[in-house]
Amino acid sequence: MISIRDVERHRLAVSGSTTKAHKAQLGQYFTPASVASFMASLFSGLESDYVSLLDAGAGNGILTAAFLERWLAESGSESYLSATSFEIDPAVKIHLERTIAAYGERAEYCNRSLTSEIVEGDFIEEACHLILTSEDGIFTHAILNPPYKKIRSDSVHREQLRIAGIETVNLYAAFVALSILLLRPDGQIVAIIPRSFCNGPYYLPFRRLLLEETAIKQIHLFTARDRAFKDDGVLQENVIVHLVKGESFDRVTLSTSSDGEFSDLMTRSVLTSGIIRPDDPEYFIRIPDSKSSTNLQALERANQSLSSLGLEVSTGPVVDFRLKEYLRHDMTEGCVPLLYPGHFEHHRLNWPIAGWRKPNAIVRASATERWLYPRGCYVVVRRFSSKEERRRIVASVVLPDELPSGAVGFENHLNVFHKERSGLPESLAFGLMAYLNSSPVDGYFREFNGHTQVNATDLRSLPYPPRQVLTAIGERVRNDGPLDDTTIDSIVGNYL
Numbered sequence: 001m002i003s004i005r006d007v008e009r010h011r012l013a014v015s016g017s018t019t020k021a022h023k024a025q026l027g028q029y030f031t032p033a034s035v036a037s038f039m040a041s042l043f044s045g046l047e048s049d050y051v052s053l054l055d056a057g058a059g060n061g062i063l064t065a066a067f068l069e070r071w072l073a074e075s076g077s078e079s080y081l082s083a084t085s086f087e088i089d090p091a092v093k094i095h096l097e098r099t100i101a102a103y104g105e106r107a108e109y110c111n112r113s114l115t116s117e118i119v120e121g122d123f124i125e126e127a128c129h130l131i132l133t134s135e136d137g138i139f140t141h142a143i144l145n146p147p148y149k150k151i152r153s154d155s156v157h158r159e160q161l162r163i164a165g166i167e168t169v170n171l172y173a174a175f176v177a178l179s180i181l182l183l184r185p186d187g188q189i190v191a192i193i194p195r196s197f198c199n200g201p202y203y204l205p206f207r208r209l210l211l212e213e214t215a216i217k218q219i220h221l222f223t224a225r226d227r228a229f230k231d232d233g234v235l236q237e238n239v240i241v242h243l244v245k246g247e248s249f250d251r252v253t254l255s256t257s258s259d260g261e262f263s264d265l266m267t268r269s270v271l272t273s274g275i276i277r278p279d280d281p282e283y284f285i286r287i288p289d290s291k292s293s294t295n296l297q298a299l300e301r302a303n304q305s306l307s308s309l310g311l312e313v314s315t316g317p318v319v320d321f322r323l324k325e326y327l328r329h330d331m332t333e334g335c336v337p338l339l340y341p342g343h344f345e346h347h348r349l350n351w352p353i354a355g356w357r358k359p360n361a362i363v364r365a366s367a368t369e370r371w372l373y374p375r376g377c378y379v380v381v382r383r384f385s386s387k388e389e390r391r392r393i394v395a396s397v398v399l400p401d402e403l404p405s406g407a408v409g410f411e412n413h414l415n416v417f418h419k420e421r422s423g424l425p426e427s428l429a430f431g432l433m434a435y436l437n438s439s440p441v442d443g444y445f446r447e448f449n450g451h452t453q454v455n456a457t458d459l460r461s462l463p464y465p466p467r468q469v470l471t472a473i474g475e476r477v478r479n480d481g482p483l484d485d486t487t488i489d490s491i492v493g494n495y496l
């Protein structure tokens, strides 16, 4: 009789015989048996007489197999299960058929009724069609490890999804959104997906759909980003989410393990309001770590929004490859400084850099004027930090005295804090810089942002201390030399 270990052996064989390009093209990163079994263990309702299961992007069927293992162990002898799997790749579908057929034999042997349908085709197309033609949901359970791939804005997929009322930028979110819509009321989904949907503007419509249609019952976070799919070398921060359609829960179970072996599994229950703030227009999904209450306490005096401080933050407007002819290595006549992330060190400006591979300046002309800011005092935050960096938010100050012309260009890899497109008072800028670099802000930020990108929307959604507190911090730090993390924490800690 087949067992999940046999399916695991097929998985390794399929994975090993597939080229990297083919894997990337179809997002073929297969789930290890240990992760599949953990995912299946999260479901409830398997003892019911009728279960209808969806596995979208089924690969060789390891997730269905994990689900069936539990169903065979827990269901009554007259139970009926209908399993529907979608797989686009005919080469993989052969293995899927073999898995499902073998479980069919095992179910018969155990006196259970298992029917299956394997659809060889594009899940997006098939599911959009099903949603538009069937009134009620179809599935009681959905288990998925969807493909990860960008959906181009001019693609057929985007058009099909739009017709089904789904707006999203990646196949994984499309697969989850479609599965939600195909569920019956009370239906459940367990999906393993990248954490990137939890914040950022591109995933806002997806988050809205997810949080309006379902409630989060559990989130599992893999804390070592490279280890959940170690055979396939996937470098993503992955989460497993368990969602229940049409429900609402006061509490969410949060679990973590460093990898897919779950040997250090930790589970705790947190208030849903700590994960999804009730008044958050961005619908961010925060995954608090165990130090969160300390972060929140430390940020108690940070009760202002950026806009209530009269400040704004924007992405640096100079996209260098679009303005190539205006870029200069040296600051010659008619130029203004062009600032890149590489121009900042120890939270201060280090400009110009002689002999650098990037430009130091941009010509001030009618074609570039609209992308420039007037000379002034600004706070900048790098949009991309490296994984090794201790802090996700790295903020620095730019002072007007450091700028030898009436304007300045901020390159697109920076975020810029400004006041109606002009500079900030200096003490306020220093205080803001210190606050943004402090560890409670870093901890708070990591709760909702699992990747290394820091967008202007993320910075806009942070809580900020009142203006006078920021100014007082600024007065304290502005005359200090280079600031290290410990000094910043102790100074900011005194004021918060």
Ligand SMILES: C[S@@+](CC[C@H](N)C(=O)[O-])C[C@H]1O[C@@H](n2cnc3c(N)ncnc32)[C@H](O)[C@@H]1O
Pocket: 026, 027, 028, 029, 030, 031, 056, 057, 058, 059, 060, 061, 062, 063, 086, 087, 088, 089, 092, 121, 122, 123, 124, 144, 145, 146, 147, 148
């Ligand atoms: C990340 S893999 C996961 C496979 C399997 N569910 C597992 O957990 O091992 C995603 C699967 O989706 C399939 N796939 C990719 N695009 C698809 C599409 N548009 N429709 C259906 N399947 C698709 C791939 O061929 C691949 O087998």
